[in-house]
Each structure stands twice: as C-alpha cells, then as structure tokens.
Amino acid sequence: MMGLASYLIISTILFICGVIAILARKNIIAILLGLELILNASALNFVAYTRFLNNSIDGHIFSLFIIVIAAAEAAVALAIVLRFYQIRETVHIDDATQLQG
Amino acid sequence: MNINYLANLSLYIPEIMVIFTLVGLLFIEATYSEEEKGRKLFFGVMTVGLVLALLALVKNLGVPPASIFTNAVIIDPFSTIVKILMVAGTLFTIYLGQQSRDIYSNMKAEFALMAIGVLVGGMLLASANNMLTTYIGVETLSILSYVMATLKKNDDRSSEAGIKYVLYGGVASGMMVFGISHIFGVFGSIQFVEIYPLIKDLSSLQMAILIPSFIFFFVGLGYKIACVPFHMWAPDVYEGSPLPVTTFFAIVPKMAGMAILLRVTMIFFGPENTVMHVSWVGVLQVVAALTMIVGNVSAIAQKSVKRMLAYSSIGQAGFMLLGVVVIDDIGVSAVLFYMITYLFMTLVAFFITSFVADKYGNDHFERFSGLGFRYPLMGVVMAVVMFSLTGVPPFAGFIAKFNIFYAAINQKLYTLVLIGGLTSVISFYFYVKVIRFMFFTPAESEEKIGGFGYINQGLITALAVPVLFLGIFWSGLITKIVHSKLFFVQ
Numbered sequence: 165m166m167g168l169a170s171y172l173i174i175s176t177i178l179f180i181c182g183v184i185a186i187l188a189r190k191n192i193i194a195i196l197l198g199l200e201l202i203l204n205a206s207a208l209n210f211v212a213y214t215r216f217l218n219n220s221i222d223g224h225i226f227s228l229f230i231i232v233i234a235a236a237e238a239a240v241a242l243a244i245v246l247r248f249y250q251i252r253e254t255v256h257i258d259d260a261t262q263l264q265g
Numbered sequence: 266m267n268i269n270y271l272a273n274l275s276l277y278i279p280e281i282m283v284i285f286t287l288v289g290l291l292f293i294e295a296t297y298s299e300e301e302k303g304r305k306l307f308f309g310v311m312t313v314g315l316v317l318a319l320l321a322l323v324k325n326l327g328v329p330p331a332s333i334f335t336n337a338v339i340i341d342p343f344s345t346i347v348k349i350l351m352v353a354g355t356l357f358t359i360y361l362g363q364q365s366r367d368i369y370s371n372m373k374a375e376f377a378l379m380a381i382g383v384l385v386g387g388m389l390l391a392s393a394n395n396m397l398t399t400y401i402g403v404e405t406l407s408i409l410s411y412v413m414a415t416l417k418k419n420d421d422r423s424s425e426a427g428i429k430y431v432l433y434g435g436v437a438s439g440m441m442v443f444g445i446s447h448i449f450g451v452f453g454s455i456q457f458v459e460i461y462p463l464i465k466d467l468s469s470l471q472m473a474i475l476i477p478s479f480i481f482f483f484v485g486l487g488y489k490i491a492c493v494p495f496h497m498w499a500p501d502v503y504e505g506s507p508l509p510v511t512t513f514f515a516i517v518p519k520m521a522g523m524a525i526l527l528r529v530t531m532i533f534f535g536p537e538n539t540v541m542h543v544s545w546v547g548v549l550q551v552v553a554a555l556t557m558i559v560g561n562v563s564a565i566a567q568k569s570v571k572r573m574l575a576y577s578s579i580g581q582a583g584f585m586l587l588g589v590v591v592i593d594d595i596g597v598s599a600v601l602f603y604m605i606t607y608l609f610m611t612l613v614a615f616f617i618t619s620f621v622a623d624k625y626g627n628d629h630f631e632r633f634s635g636l637g638f639r640y641p642l643m644g645v646v647m648a649v650v651m652f653s654l655t656g657v658p659p660f661a662g663f664i665a666k667f668n669i670f671y672a673a674i675n676q677k678l679y680t681l682v683l684i685g686g687l688t689s690v691i692s693f694y695f696y697v698k699v700i701r702f703m704f705f706t707p708a709e710s711e712e713k714i715g716g717f718g719y720i721n722q723g724l725i726t727a728l729a730v731p732v733l734f735l736g737i738f739w740s741g742l743i744t745k746i747v748h749s750k751l752f753f754v755q
Contacts, residue, residue, distance in 0.1 A: 179443055186436055195432055202439035209446035218453040226397055226455065230442060233404045237435055240408050244415050244427040251421045257432075260425045263501040 171212035178205035273333035286314025344392035387521035426505025441485020489522030503575035556583030599668035620716025635708025661735035
C-alpha cells in the first residue's frame with residue numbers, strides 16, 4: 165500500500181535532484197531541466213497532501229496552477245536562452261561574464 | 266452568493282481597469298503598430314487607463330476594508346497605498362521609456378505593455394491573502410520582468426542580464442512553491458486567515474517541517490526585494506537592462522515584494538513569542554543587517570552611476586526591512602512612508618541619470634562633470650535627491666529613516682539601528698561623489714543634453730518637490746498614516 169510517506173520521499177528525491185542539477189550543471193538548458201524537477205516535486209507534494217490528509221480542493225487547484233506557470237516560465241526562459249545563443253553562440257553559463265563589478 | 270460576488274467586483278475596479286487597459290493596448294499595438302497615429306493613440310489610451318485606475322484607487326482608500334473572492338484578495342488601506350505608488354511609478358517609468366534612447370523606438374510600445382503586465386502582478390501581490398495569489402503574483406511579476414530585462418534584443422549585455430534574471434528568479438520561485446507545498450501539507454489550508462491561528466501551538470514534528478518550509482518561502486520573497494543572500498542577480502540585471510527598465514525594477518517589483526513580506530510577517534508572526542516567531546524574526550534581522558551592510562559598502566567601489574544606484578536600492582531595501590522586523594503598526598506606517606519617499610527619490614535619480622547616459626553612451630561618474638553649471642536646476646535637484654537618499658535633514662529621506670529608527674528603538678533593536686546609522690554614514694560617500702562631480706569638476710563638453718528640454722526639466726523638478734515638501738511638512742501625512750488602521754485580517 166502506497167502511503168503519504170512514499171510520495172513525500174519521491175518528491176524530496178526529485179527536489180534534491182533538481183537542486184543538484186542546478187548547482188552542478190553548466191549548461192543553461194540542463195539548469196532549466198533542474199528547475200522543472202523542483203516545480204514538479206512541489207506539484208506532487210500538493211496532490212499527495214490533498215489525497216491523504218484533507219479533502220479540500222485547494223491543493224489540486226494549486227498543482228494545476230504550478231503546471232501552467234511552469235510551462236509559461238519555460239517558454240520565456242527558452243526564448244531568452246535562444247537570444248543568448250544567437251548572440252554568443254554558446255549556452256554555457258560560465259560564458260555569461262560580461263556584467264561584473 | 267452570486268450577488269456578493271458582484272459586489273466584490275466593485276472593490277476590484279482598479280485592477281480590472283489596468284487589465285482592460287493592457288488588453289486594449291494589445292489590440293491597438295497589433296492593429297496600428299506601423300503608423301504615427303497609432304503611437305499617439307497607444308500612449309493616449311495608456312495614460313487615460315492608468316490615470317483612471319489611480320483615481321479608482323484613491324476612491325478605494327475611503328471604503329471599509331474587505332476580503333473578496335472567497336478570501337483570495339484583500340483590499341485594505343495598506344494595499345491600496347502600495348498600489349497607488351506602483352501605478353504612479355509605472356506611469357512615470359513608461360514616460361521615461363518613451364523619452365529615453367536606451368529603448369529602441371520599435372520597442373517602446375512593448376516596454377509599456379510589459380510594464381503594465383508586471384504592474385498587474387504587483388497589484389495582485391500587494392493585496393494577496395492566500396498562498397495561491399502570492400505565488401501567482403510573484404510569477405506574473407517575474408516572468409514579464411525576465412522579458413523586460415532582455416528588451417534590447419541584439420545587445421549581449423541585455424541578453425546576459427535576462428539569462429541571469431531568469432535562472433535566479435526561476436530557482437527562487439521554485440524553492441518558494443516547494444516551501445508553500447509543505448506549509449499546505451501541515452496546515453491543510455492555503456488561506457492566510459486559516460493558517461495564522463494554527464501557528465501558535467505546533468508539535469515538534471510539525472515545527473521540524475515548517476521552519477525549513479518558511480525559509481524556502483522567504484527565499485522567493487527575498488529574491489524579489491533583492492535582500493542579501495539572494496541579491497547576486499540585482500547589480501548585474503540592473504546594469505545590463507536598459508535604464509528605464511532598471512528604473513522600473515527598482516520601483517514596482519521591490520515595492521510589491523516588500524508589501525507581501527510585510528503582510529506575511531504581520532499576519533503570521535505577530536506579537537506571540539513562539540519558536541516559529543523567534544526563528545522568522547531572527548532570519549529577518551540577520552538579513553536586514555546584511556542587506557544594509559552589503560548594499561551600502563559595495564556601492565562605494567562602483568564606477569557607473571547606474572550600478573551605484575542598483576547597490577543603493579539594495580541598501581534602501583535593507584532600511585525598509587528594518588521597519589518590517591519591528592512588526593507593529595508604527596513599523597508598518599514607517600515602511601509606507603519610506604516607500605513614498607523612495608518612489609520620488611528613485612524616479613528623479615534615474616530620470617537624470619538616464620538623460621545623461623543617453624547623451625554620452627555610458628553613465629560613469631565622470632559624465633556628470635560640471636552638470637551643476639550647465640543645467641543648474643538639474644544639478645540642484647540631483648543634489649537634493651542624493652542628500653535625501655543619504656538621509657540628511659531637512660529632506661524626506663531623513664524623516665523616512667528617522668521614522669524607521671524610531672520604530673526600531675521602540676522595540677529595542679539597538680544593534681540594527683546602530684548598523685543602520687553607520688551604513689547611512691558610509692552611503693554619504695558615494696552619494697556625495699555624484700554631487701562632487703556635478704559642482705566641483707569642470708565640464709567635459711559644452712554640448713547640450715537632448716533629454717533636458719523644458720518639459721522634462723519641469724517634470725523632474727515636479728517629482729523632486731515632494732522630496733523637499735515631505736521633508737518639512739511630513740507630520741500631516743505621517744499622522745494620517747498612523748491613525749488609519751492599515752491592516753485588516755479576515
């Protein structure tokens with residue numbers, strides 16, 4: 165029987181994977197993938213908590229909003245990455261060094 | 266139920282007006298973007314729409330506070346005042362965007378559209394009353410800001426600013442929503458009103474989940490106001506973006522973030538003395554101290570005025586945070602007064618910097634040489650604003666800082682006040698550096714600066730009048746703010 169705990173463990177693993185991807189990868193696209201993992205972890209949390217702890221519909225609605233906003237954010241982020249790629253011909257985060265004090 | 270819902274709408278008229286303006290502008294832009302007539306129509310409709318929204322907001326000041334849309338949005342004097350400041354800031358910033366050469370002429374309409382979109386998010390955030398509206402507000406604010414930072418499409422600095430903003434912002438809001446998910450799990454609700462009675466007695470297991478969750482939640486809000494552990498993006502994004510966009514970032518997102526942070530702190534962590542309260546306030550105090558120190562100290566070494574103003578706005582956010590930490594009504598009104606003066610000081614400083622930078626192509630301190638002799642009025646106005654940002658009497662900045670320090674001393678936060686005072690003294694150096702260049706260095710050239718026509722000079726002077734006026738006749742406004750019950754919890 166799958167309980168709340170197993171969902172929470174999976175979402176925590178997803179979150180940690182996302183954070184590791186953000187910190188360790190140097191490719192901007194990979195960082196954005198890590199970001200999606202974090203958002204999906206929180207959507208999973210909302211659904212799991214609603215399913216096992218209370219019957220209010222708030223959690224489901226919140227997870228729908230997370231999905232929509234994640235899509236919008238990914239679209240804008242990829243557009244900006246595309247601009248950056250057309251100008252610099254790289255998607256490596258270490259090459260973004262024009263702006264420094 | 267249905268009738269109540271419609272009655273709610275009448276309180277939401279300002280936002281509806283801004284949204285309709287946005288939609289109308291999109292149609293106008295799509296239809297007439299090529300013609301000169303369309304440009305005039307565009308900016309006419311925009312001005313009328315925003316001014317009507319301002320009037321509706323002023324009318325909302327008088328109505329009794331209410332919580333509408335099944336407690337998702339709250340209309341109280343505090344949120345209404347913040348919204349007035351944000352709408353006014355947007356209006357002036359769009360005017361600056363129209364005048365400035367830093368935004369290409371085919372992008373001016375887009376700049377206005379994005380700015381109004383961000384404004385909608387900011388207004389939602391200022392009156393958010395549950396976790397969902399908070400999250401949507403933060404995201405609406407952020408997603409459009411990313412695009413605004415990249416507005417100079419072919420400039421590599423601007424695209425780099427966009428990249429940095431989108432990565433930092435995305436991670437911060439991801440952390441925030443992860444924190445919210447666990448807060449929801451523990452309390453079983455996303456409504457602020459239903460959460461705050463439960464926060465007083467918690468089991469230790471709940472506490473173990475909640476303390477990290479609230480810290481995650483704070484990451485999302487803290488990055489919007491650029492307070493210190495999460496400020497890394499701010500100087501780079503401010504420098505890479507076009508100047509009117511920087512002006513906008515220094516005003517609207519910062520005020521909206523400060524408003525929601527203040528609301529969350531006031532509602533959840535009121536006067537009780539629980540572990541949650543102590544840890545949240547402890548985090549805020551450390552962050553406020555670090556923000557004041559880092560913001561003001563890093564500004565010293567900057568060569569560009571724009572970057573100096575970016576660090577200075579971080580430092581100013583630190584002073585506002587000091588007012589948030591106080592957590593009482595005096596603190597709230599002090600923060601509001603600070604926001605009012607901050608709006609005018611920031612607008613004037615950025616207007617002048619923007620016109621100077623347009624002329625010479627960069628905004629290093631040397632470009633201000635001799636400005637005080639070539640344009641005496643502008644020189645004096647800039648000097649007034651710089652003194653006011655430092656906090657020298659008799660200008661408004663002094664009164665604003667005085668109110669914050671007064672509120673903090675009332676709550677015995679002596680260390681923080683000491684740090685605030687010392688960093689104000691440090692900030693004197695880099696603010697006065699601008700004045701030194703304007704009045705004590707010979708001019709580099711005698712060419713006219715195109716931006717300083719009579720209309721613009723008049724507008725800048727008019728914006729600086731409140732800085733002087735509020736510095737001397739401040740007691741009326743402050744008593745008005747103190748005596749109105751700003752916060753409303755329902």
